[in-house]
Amino acid sequence: MSKGIILYQSKYGATKKYADWLKEATGFDCIETKKADIQTVRNYDTILLGGGVYASGIAGLSFLRKHIATLKDKKIAVFCVGASPYDKTSFEAGYRHNFKDALEGITCFYCRGAWNEAAMSFSDRTLCKLLQKAVAKKNPADYEPWEQALVSAMGQSCDWTEKKYLEPLLNYIKE
Numbered sequence: 001m002s003k004g005i006i007l008y009q010s011k012y013g014a015t016k017k018y019a020d021w022l023k024e025a026t027g028f029d030c031i032e033t034k035k036a037d038i039q040t041v042r043n044y045d046t047i048l049l050g051g052g053v054y055a056s057g058i059a060g061l062s063f064l065r066k067h068i069a070t071l072k073d074k075k076i077a078v079f080c081v082g083a084s085p086y087d088k089t090s091f092e093a094g095y096r097h098n099f100k101d102a103l104e105g106i107t108c109f110y111c112r113g114a115w116n117e118a119a120m121s122f123s124d125r126t127l128c129k130l131l132q133k134a135v136a137k138k139n140p141a142d143y144e145p146w147e148q149a150l151v152s153a154m155g156q157s158c159d160w161t162e163k164k165y166l167e168p169l170l171n172y173i174k175e
C-alpha cells in the first residue's frame with residue numbers, strides 16, 4: 001500500500017473512532033484536520049479525509065476545498081459520518097451539496113456514527129431539539145430516512161459505529 005494519511009474532524013468522537021480503526025487497518029499516519037498543514041499532507045500519496053455530518057455539511061471538508069489544486073494528483077477519499085442510516089438517495093443529494101466544482105468526482109463513503117444528546121454542547125442540543133420538534137409534526141409515513149433516525153434517537157444515546165462501514169473504503173485504497 002502507498003504512503004497515506006488520515007485527516008479527521010470529529011466533535012463527539014465517532015469520526016475519530018473510524019479514523020483510529022483506519023489507522024490500525026492501514027498503518028497510515030493520522031492527524032486532526034485542524035492541525036494538518038498542506039506542506040506535510042502533499043508528501044503523501046493517499047489522503048483519507050473524514051468528518052462528521054452537521055446539517056448536511058461534512059466537517060473539515062473545507063481543507064480539501066482549499067487545497068484541492070495542490071492535491072489533484074493524489075488518491076483521495078472522503079468518509080463522512082452521520083447519524084442517519086445509509087440511504088442512497090439522501091447520500092447522493094448530500095454528495096451533490098458538498099462536492100461541487102473542483103471537488104466534483106471525489107470518492108466519498110458513508111459510515112454511521114453515534115448520537116448522544118447528553119454529551120452535546122448546549123447549542124447543538126437546542127438545535128437538535130428544534131429539528132426533532134419540527135419533524136415530529138409530520139406524518140411518520142412521510143419521514144425521510146434522516147428524519148426517522150432523528151425522531152427515533154430523541155432523548156437516547158445511540159452508537160451505530162461498526163468496522164464494517166470501512167470495508168468499501170479499505171477496498172478502494174487497495175485498488
Ligand SMILES: Cc1cc2nc3c(=O)[nH]c(=O)nc-3n(C[C@H](O)[C@H](O)[C@H](O)COP(=O)(O)O)c2cc1C
Nearest residue numbers: 010011012013014015052055056082083084113114
Ligand atoms: C447540530 C447537529 C446536526 C447534525 N446534522 C446531521 C445531519 O444533517 N445528518 C446526519 O446524518 N447526522 C447529523 N448529525 C449527527 C452527527 O453527524 C453524528 O452524531 C456523528 O456521529 C457526529 O460525528 P463526530 O462525533 O465525529 O463529529 C448532527 C448532529 C448535530 C449535533
